[in-house]
Amino acid sequence: MTERTSRTVLLRGGTVYSPADPFATAMLIEGEQVAWVGSEGAADGYASVADEVVDLAGALVTPAFVDAHVHATSAGLALTGLDLTGCPTLAEALARIAAFVSAASGEGLAGGVLIGHGWDESGWPEGRPPTRAELDEAAGGAAIYLSRTDVHSALASSALRGLTPGLDAEPGFHPEAPLTRDAHHAVRRTALAHLTDAQRRAAQLATLERAAALGIGSLHECAGPEISSEQDLTALLALAAEHQGPEVYGYWGELGGVETARRLGAVGAGGDLFVDGALGSHTACLHAPYQDAEHTGTAYLTADQVADHVTACTEAGLQAGFHAIGDAALSAVLAGVGTAVARLGLPAVKALRHRVEHAEALDDKAVAAFAEYGLVASVQPAFDAAWGGPDGMYVQRLGAERAAGLNPFAALLRAGVPLAFGSDAPVTALDPWGTVRAAAFHRTPDHRISVRAAFNAHTRGGWRAIGHDHEGVLVPGAPASYAVWETGDLVVQAPDSRVAGWSTDPRSGTPGLPDLTPGGPLPACLRTVVRGRTVYQAGRPG
Structure with missing residues (x-):
């Protein structure tokens, strides 16, 4: 300590x-x-x-700041290893992979599994990810795992596939294309299992140090059997306890994992307990098919399973939480919470402040249900900055009308839903002021909130999400x-230029914050x- x-x-x-x-x-x-x-x-x-x-x-x-959703080891591996975020073309990605493998060989790291992150074919002129043959050629025979930017699919070289028994029988397996669903989880477990304790510690330390340098004082680690491991979470919490900061609060995302969460020292049995996947990987679960695929994504949990988990957590006095992005996944969560409310009563369920991570495809009825049940919306404004807008990935996947409804921060705030902001690093970078800017200048103007409200969601909101209501404020x-x-100058910045955009009038009695107008310095x-x-x-x- x-x-x-x-x-x-x-x-x-x-x-x-x-x-x-x-x-x-x-x-x-x-x-x-x-x-x-x-x-x-x-x-x-x-x-x-x-x-x-x-x-x-x-x-x-x-x-x-509080970053309410991170994956410290994966984020650190992206900071210290192969990060393909922002890579402009497929050809450039393959060149970076080859250079990374060559450098690892020169440093004596070959023979294990090499790990990278961040590729996103939706913006590449080739319009596709690498084939297995292209990946193998770039990898030079090495075992390499490369998670997509949303971390819900991955490229796996032939050598890594060969280290994963029974892979071809897993749902989501494809002999040539990126792996999704259970097949992806299987190769990810293989890759992470090959990390040494020293590699894991170095990655986690890199994340803690980057967070501290960005003014982040606390992180919520979203761990679980499908996203990391018990060993990974235990090591991170031990490192954070001996390190000078930031503080780390762990979540364990396993169905029925109340006792495991308590044994591991987690503050909740939630985080990345997957109800569905992600829009970029076509695995977010939707009511209507994707615009660019003839299916509705992937459902990992039913409403009944959600109800049983919320019931068990509430009875144990432990916060529950779920990863849910698509509208069908969110419907399952809300139906399950509703069943738990019928069993236990609204006050008992509401008191635990159960969380939903991401919560992107919410309509007005879903927003009202969040407010009724006292659910915390743990959201990532940088998702909209990265994939929103008229030419973004959201429109590719859903079409303009559905994409315009995603991430309705203003509606959540108006309804009184508690907001906690995070990055989901390494999905998007640790970048607290950039996150506040993304919420205040949402690509859909109707969803914008004030800089002050966004700042509160990224500070006090993160503490309230774990029940520490007295923290995150300087009094x-x-x-x-x-x-x-x-x-630079401090201003009071409103969410939309159609109203009073900002004011330095001291008569307002409102403390100012930095001017976060897009294009300016942070x-x-x-x-x-x-x-x-x-x-x-x-x-x-x-």
């Missing part, structure tokens, strides 16, 4: 984002807690008792988890502090 601090630190000469004082310029930290926020003049009285006085030089202080008595930012993190302990400082070696 990391050593806790009892020092007193005074920050002054900047702007402190706090509901306790919208014009605060200073903040006093005593040990792990915020002791005071207020004006520059009042700060003089605290300077003599502080162990350290930090001159903010005009910088902004905010609560540290006296709250935990001292915060970030210091170099930024704030740069200068320092990240978790419960009074500095976990990142710009320019500090190591």
Whole structure:
């Protein structure tokens, strides 16, 4: 366990984002807690008792971000290994794969399974992923696993397929095309099983360090038997406990996995408990067929299975959660929760704040049901930034009308549904201010929310999603988890240019945040502090 601090630190000469004082310029930290926020003049009285006085030089202080959905090992492997995110063509992807394999061989890493991530054929001029023969040629005979950007299908070389017994009998198997469903899960287990403890630790550490450098003070790890392993989650939680930060809260996504979740130290039996897959891989479960495929995707769980899981979790006093993207999958979740409510009563179910991850294809009826049942929508605005818009992957898969209904953040907020923002890293990058920008400037204007609401969803909303209602806000008595930012002018930015876009009028009494208008620079993190302990400082070696 990391050593806790009892020092007193005074920050002054900047702007402190706090509901306790919208014009605060200073903040006093005593040990792990915020002791005071207020004006520059009042700060003089605290300077003599502080162990350290930090001159903010005009910088902004905010609560540290919470990324409410990550996969730390996979994200770290993408950071330290082969990352095909943004690769412009199939030919370039094959060239990068070949170079990666060659470099791994030169470093003595050949002989194990090489892992990469991030390819996305929907934007390639060739319009298709590599064939198995093309992959094998680029891999030079190596065993290689390459997850698609949505992590719901993967390329697997012949050598990796050969290490996976019974693969050809699994649903989702194809002799040449990318693997989906159970076949994908099987080769992923094989690939991850070949990671050494040192490789896993290095990947997880890379994720923690990147998060800290981005002002993220807490991560929700969405683990499970089909996405990682018990060993992986145990190792991550142990690393986070001994490391200086960020903090990690684990979820274990296994049907009926209440006891396993408790044994592993998870805060919930949910996260990536798959009800369906993803739109990019044509595995999200829909009521009507895909625009570009003659099927409706994949259903992994029924409404009855959802009901039994929610019932078991509620009776055990443990938060449940599900991965659900398509409208049919979300219908199954809501029907299952409704059955649990009929069994146990609404107050009992609502009190646990059960979660739904992604929750993209929601209509007004589904939004109302989320509000009624007290479900937390754990969502990823960067999905819309990456795949929304008139020419994006969503339109390719669903057509313009259905695509325009995805990720309705404004409707969720109006209905009172709790929002928690995350990245699903490595699906999209750790990028908290980019995430806030994506929500405030949603590609469908009707779904936009204010920068302030988006910021709250990415800070306090993440804490509320795990029942820590007092965290994620800088007020006296709250935990001292915060970030210091170099930024431009602070504004109060509304969700749509058709209304008052922004204002610096002090009469509003609303604290300002950075101007996140698309195209402008994002704030740069200068320092990240978790419960009074500095976990990142710009320019500090190591």
